[in-house]
Amino acid sequence: QVQLVESGGGWVQTGGSLTLSCAISGRTGNYYTNHYTVAWFRQALGKEREFVSAIRWSSRTTYYGDSVKERFIISRDSAKNTVQLQMNRLKPDDTAIYYCADATGIITSSIRGHRNYHYWGQGTQVTVSS
16 A cells, blocks of 8 residues: 655745655555656645646656745655655745655656646645745
8 A cells, every 4th residue: 555644844934944755655666667756736725736846756857836946846765765845935825735646657748737646645734924
């Protein structure tokens, strides 16, 4: 059973930083094959789920949503099977529940679509106060 567990959410003032972590377990097979990708999405109250960032496990190629580019950094730790999202210069608009998700066999043009991901974590709340 594949499980993704997010941690690191919390409350921060505008301009502050937080680092989220996604711990992945239960995956059989090689993480370095089949375009294995881990992504972060977020969903604010009353809004659609929004793509934040993604990383290809094998190549470490990264992708970012326009609203977080230049502020957020995604990385992965193969020894711990975790993916981190370092969030800097946070704004009130970043307030949301943040979810990590993973997928295999996902092509680049589909990376930003949340329906293309197979397994999801339970989410972690991030609140940025003004």
